[in-house]
Amino acid sequence: MLIAKMNQGKDGDETGTGEGVGAAETLWPAPRTEQPIDATVQLPGSKSLTGRELVLAALADGPGVLRAPLRSRDAALMIDALRALGAVIEELPRGELADPDLRITPADELTGSTTVECGLAGTVMRFVPPVAALALGPVAFDGDPYARKRPMRPVLDALRALGADIADEGRGALPFTVHGTGALRGGRVELDASLSSQFVSALLLAGARFEHGVHVVHTGERLPSLPHIEMTIACLRARGVQVDSPAVGEWRVEPGPIRAIDVTIEPDLSNAAPFLAAAMVAGGRVTVPNWPAATTQVGDLLRTLLPEYGAAIRLDPSGDLTVTASGDLSGVDLHVPEAGELAPTLVGLAALAAHGSDGADGRPSRITGIGHIRHHETDRIAALVTEINALGGDAIELEDGIAVRPARLHGGVWHSYADHRMATTGALIGLRISGVEVEDVASTSKTLPRFTELWEHTVGLGRAAAGAADGAPDNESALGRAARGFLTGL
């Protein structure tokens, strides 16, 4: 039985960079299976919803509760940032097996003279500076080495145009200092969000607290990740904020209170991607429970994207989303500017479709509309192409995507580039290709600290279902149920 070297960081240290514990030489042998999978995987809360609701709760007109929030490095960094600015965030225990809920009490007045550590979290480095502009005193922002390469200029310039004083020595990137004065004028501002939708979300989230609200006009030709802007709008409306979109690429938030509410965070549907894809690679079925009937999460698009590779998907009225597949993958031609976050999994599946299977030749694929993922946790287009080709694949970089041509893959080291979704894509490829070792699997702690446990649970259930080596009688054994309860935080 394969045992992962966990290296997920020490207890209570979700904000750690993983340096030392998740060091570059740490290799995790990705479990491979030839048996069909039969697994149920309950996933923790959405990173994007947790980040937004934390920011809104810290700007709200009274205390509120976040139920079932994500507990991960990005979430911990957001909590620490808002605490540094004066919000009181307390854990509300939910018992031994479940992560705590959070009670957020906004500060009477946001306080500066502090520092914010962004790690590699786009949501922290983009969403918190507008909040810092509302605090009194300087707030110094910095992050991981690669975080300094992620674009910030459009949002920093927009904040300046709205009245903020920001010192970045012309870098347009981390590190920078926001010199908050306790208030921000706000008003109309033009901004090019073609590199990241987070620039827009950042201004909208805090905009109701600006004196004149905010009216954001996108000037670029492309606008990626539109569902994430729709998510921001939905979160604002749920708190009574008046927000509208007077034209395509324009959004207006009226000044006014942000209502304090209690809110339950949906499971992270983007993190469902590698688990659902596992059923497509190994064959069999994977079920993710509590799939929302209606959601703004981009992960919901998996219901239409995964069938392109040949999978069958069913969403039960109970909220169980099940992928059933044969293990034979079709090639795809996908244009997915809205779903850059899902691209690593989609490309991983394409690499396995190009590898072929017993009885099926490799099939080519193209995935386009995702140029902006060059600015995610790493240059994901370069990283995916490099790692697929290092395993014998034939992937090529396109200006705004990746093409994969038929080629047989072999084992080897899959590098993660400190990117959680690179790590999970390596695990996915290793499910079919023997001898894949994922470097720095600990990077998954960014959004899914229990990734290796959940992944081995998923694959392990497959072994048990097939009556394999460990002799487990079936996939509903007491041990399995206990493990599932522990692993899913039920």
Ligand SMILES: O=C(O)C1=C[C@@H](OP(=O)(O)O)[C@@H](O)[C@H](O)C1
């Ligand atoms: O607002 C958000 O929560 C996010 C927006 C998207 O960013 P980009 O617009 O930079 O792709 C997405 O990829 C990221 O994972 C989360």
Ligand SMILES: C=C(OP(=O)(O)O)C(=O)O
């Ligand atoms: C792009 C991502 O993250 P971030 O919020 O850091 O931009 C991601 O999670 O895929």
